[in-house]
Amino acid sequence: MNDYRVDERGYYGAFGGAYVPEILRGAVEELQRRYVSILESAEFRREFDRLLRDYVGRPSPLYPAERLSEKYGCRIYLKREDLNHTGAHKINNTVGQILVARQLGKRRIVAETGAGQHGVAAATVCALMGMPCVVYMGKTDVERQRMNVERMRMLGAEVRPVVSGNMTLKDATNEAIRDWCAHPDDTYYIIGSTVGPHPYPDMVARLQSVISEEIRRQLLECEGRPNPDYLIACVGGGSNAAGTVYHFLDDPTVKILLAEAGGLGIDTPMSAATIHLGCKGILHGAHTLLMQDEDGQILEPYSISAGLDYPGIGPLHAHLFTERRAEVFAVNDDEALRAAYELTRLEGIIPALESAHALGVLPRVKFSLQDVVVLTVSGRGDKDLETYLKYMER
Structure with missing residues (x-):
């Protein structure tokens, strides 16, 4: 039988891995070491299940x-x-990842967003947990998703329009990673999809x-x-x-x-x-x-x-x-x-x-x-x- 889940190296067959700059190596390796034990702990499951039921609905x-x-x-x-x-669906993931960030002792959140739904979900859980949040969003998407931009701002997040490249999701992700590189010790990057370095694809899939x-x-x-x-x-x-x-x-x-x-x-x-x-x-x-x-x-x-x-x-x-x-x-x-x-x-x-x-x-x-x-x-x-x-x- 084929195994379609991630292996111990962070790969799905030929795909996956963790290709990150040296400055992020420590943060990524800590997440790799700890994410499974955090997600499987009784404390996490209790809080995650409670929030999914009573907060997400x-x-x-x-x-x-x-x-x-x-x-x-x-x-x-x-x-x-x-x-x-x-x-x-984005809120399922952000609820889980904000709990992981708290377990890791992080004090600041960055996120990327395209349609704005992940940005809104990240801003929402940061408001819930009292953590500062910076959301990177391509200028093209800022203009076509104005309502979600205003929702993020109302929730207390700082929305930073990105003007490089096509000014869409790829470019927003680039800027979020640059921010993370500049603040690796106190910042947690809530990635919104099953992309990015291991363990993010597996962690997001588990939470979803x-x-x-x-x-x-x-x-x-x-x-x-x-x-x-x-x-x-x-x-x-x-x-x-x-x-x-x-x-x-x-x-x-x-x-x-x-x-x-x-x-x-x-x-x-x-x-x-x-x-x-x-x-x-x-x-x-x-x-x-x-x-x-x-x-x-x-x-x-x-x-x-x-x-x-x-x-x-x-x-x-x-x-x-x-x-x-x-x-x-x-x-x-x-x-x-x-x-x-x-x-x-x-x-x-x-x-x-x-x-x-x-x-x-x-x-x-x-x-x-x-x-x-x-x-x-x-x-x-x-x-x-x-x-x-x-x-x-x-």
């Missing part, structure tokens, strides 16, 4: 989408991460695995069995996807379908479909699949979704793809927009643009009437209303 519902199911000829359940406090843990329990109640036939999730860096599939990785009867951002098409220069277009390289501390030119220079990604325009992919998902454990679809902007409006009109749920890419997989697959399909709605669409309205006016 878990478990999130597993909603049977009857009209959507009728259209696609199967039994579709929506895992409603959009109903969490702050409106997305509450999603698949609940899916198993909820499906048993709804369907009399814990495992679906299909799991569908969007993937940028990959945290909601990792959480969705975590407890099903070793069950080959569960098919994993992932949706990355096709942008204007993988045959154009305007795409963020890393798995389709990328090749092996190192970015932000990990060896993974990257969008890069023949000289190894990172290509600027494009997506209508601020949360999916990242030129890399988490090492777990790169491994799942190369091992053919997951099938990956490049869902273009127009397909995602149509899928978002379809869910809104059929079920009365406005999804985030990221989640809309997962919904865009449904027309691509031939399901049977007996198939049980679980699709994770990773966030709510309030933040994307301006984009949706522009589309409707076309």
Whole structure:
């Protein structure tokens, strides 16, 4: 049987590792030594479970989408991460990581954000714990996600717009790492996805695995069995996807379908479909699949979704793809927009643009009437209303 989880060196097959500057070596190695014991301690589990229940509002519902199911000829359940406090799955991870930071004695938090949901979640837990927070966000994303910027500021975080590169998620991550390098002793970097140096991809996946843990329990109640036939999730860096599939990785009867951002098409220069277009390289501390030119220079990604325009992919998902454990679809902007409006009109749920890419997989697959399909709605669409309205006016 294949092992799809991280090994003792921090690798998923050929992908992963910890490629960090010398100044961060001590901080990263301390985290590597201590994260498993912290996450598995009775004290952490007690506090984490309490906050997920009483603060985040878990478990999130597993909603049977009857009209959507009728259209696609199967039994579709929506895992409603959009109903969490702050409106997305990101809060699961930040609640866990702020507890880790506290255990490590850190006094200051930095984070990166694209669509702003991770930034809001980081600012939220920093407000809860009384810790200062600096969030780096590309200027392009600051302009298209204004509401989330104001939410972060209201929560007390300092939002620093990044004007280098494409002024999006990659560039925000660069600046957050630079800040961490300048303050390695007192600062903890809350990474928002299953990217970065080991142990971040594994730690984030473990914290998000509450999603698949609940899916198993909820499906048993709804369907009399814990495992679906299909799991569908969007993937940028990959945290909601990792959480969705975590407890099903070793069950080959569960098919994993992932949706990355096709942008204007993988045959154009305007795409963020890393798995389709990328090749092996190192970015932000990990060896993974990257969008890069023949000289190894990172290509600027494009997506209508601020949360999916990242030129890399988490090492777990790169491994799942190369091992053919997951099938990956490049869902273009127009397909995602149509899928978002379809869910809104059929079920009365406005999804985030990221989640809309997962919904865009449904027309691509031939399901049977007996198939049980679980699709994770990773966030709510309030933040994307301006984009949706522009589309409707076309």
